[in-house]
Amino acid sequence: MPDNALRGKTILVTGGAKNLGGSISRDLAAAGAGVAVHYHSRSDKGLAEDTVAACIAAGGDAFAIEADLTSVAEIRRVLDSVIGRYGSLYATVNTAGLAKGHSMTEVTEDEYDAHFAINAKAAFFVMAETAKRIDDGGKILNFVSSLLAAYTGRYSVYAGSKAPVEHFTRALSKELAGRRVSVNNLAPGPMDTSFFWDAAAPGEDAFSKAQTPYGELTKVEDVVPWVRFLLTDGWWLNGQTVFLNGGFATR
Template identity: 45%
Template structure:
């Protein structure tokens, strides 16, 4: 029987320096991953990346931090090539990269649309492509999307709309990579209590989101806690391998399909 555990596995996490990605990197190392490559976007995130690398090493795993803007196919190709050179071919590849824009549809500029597409759709497409080329047989691939994919709401056309294609990318990739035993999933958290949430939301919207989930009153702030998302991702990239081609919304009852 195949071993679908975390122990002894090699991991790549795009956006793995801080917040959800950083906690996930630490968690997988604590669960026995032998090596973790964490990607970060800009030099401003390097201190957080260095802290995460140190924490991974303290857990007994090998670690490397790799900086790159993943909005070009070449950059994603290089990320995988550098990962393979540094720690070997990944068994697990996770993409947490994303960008939020909350704005009325008629005010979204072409430049904003292009940026959102590049960050949320294009980078995800090429991450899946390179994962399909480089992840070991019987590996696991997971992409972070958003629970807004299950919402009927204004103002998030450019955000949810550019995350939506990842659902089909996930289905297609899972069907194509399945013959190699590779599972491919996407996970959509609700609005998370991270620094990415607050700049995009005015006070009244923050109050709404903090009370919108069925289980809101049982979290620290009413929002999704990153600590509650990590176990789901860990499951999907280990014993949950039989679930593939799916987008799972994990949000305490914030939205559903």
Template identity: 40%
Template sequence: MAKLNNLQDKVVVITGGAKNLGGLLSQQFAEDGANIVIHYHNDSSEKQAQTLLENIESNGAKATLFKGDLTQVDNIKALFEHAQQTFGKVDIAINTVGKVLKKPIADITEAEFDNMQEVNNKSAYFFIQYAEKYMNNDGKIITLSTSLLSAYTGFYSTYAGEKAPIEHYTRAASKEFMERGISVNAVAPGPMDTPFFYPQEGEDAVAFHKSQALHNQLTDIKDIAPIIKFLSLDGWWINGQTLYANGGYTTR
């Protein structure tokens, strides 16, 4: 059985699952009956994570929290161990972790480069690795990428550059995990209307980003969540792909 027909009692791990797109996914998957493992990064997100947990549980669903810096591979392993110990093996693993840096190449420090590589690249690779190790057959692995992978622009070299390998990891993993029926995909939104986006951008840049997509607007997380849910259920036949969901912001 390759297709998951519903989310009832499925075990779903969501990194960055306490806020923004991750928080919305945690809430929606829980509403559909899944058991949710909500990862959050550090103390600054703890209150949001706890509030989300209480909301999910008050509606009769099951969830658990895990705090950890996923640039440390031991924490990725511990995340999936926690999921297995709490609910059993994982069915769906969704990685929304990412960090933006908008800066000229000439001004990037070695420390900034290393940090962007760890957050956007290294953690994504080992998330895919450990997701498969702790996953049921016919599971789904979905990584959040960026539509900047198909943009011809400056200033995002470390963000787009360190997200770019996700496409290759996705293709390789989808082939390697095929024997177990596990699909592996990436979703590449346009600039999303969340607090994650605005610290890097001035008013002129925000206006430009809006002008490049349908209805002169940024990507809404409410338009990305259904795509991720689709990949988890009816879209199971999509495998090894990067889906550009951005209202026409960029295209290959």
């Protein structure tokens, strides 16, 4: 088995400034990794800087980088900046995403395009450009959604724009097999963060809780350990989507 310790490894976390991404950044830094904390817009700069400070205080190294990942040129700039700073890239953890909850009859063309630009196009090119630069034995981990296994309304565009990432993951895991690079997805259930609350309809939290045997939303702390596992001892998992939701949905 290869050496899977994260100390001294370089990891890019897209959407790494806040919510789940922020917790992942801090946890990986605590394991000794150098973490590139990507954030999307100027409004998140302060949160990104706070996360970088927490990463350094936890014992790792980190820096923040702003970029619009719907631009392939920007994706390339981010990855080249990471390698320029650290000299290599061990893993990319792609948490960036967009979610709005509307019925299909209310979805605008702009909303549709924005979801597919962030959840599908950006994910595709983050994976593809990472694959060109990643170390042999590295890891690519995407976040999708347990709604891919659920029978529900209101999230047609969100779930629909996440669905292609499963196919991208399977294809890339085959293409990188000779380099021992594993490519996987984590699919959390409805999570107790602003990402969920900003999209949820009134009462949706109670409905989501009722769908699990535990009667709870997924918590960030339920998910973060799986990231470290899949970047280390869980390397044998490849081309898969793990539905991490306490029983909210299965497939």
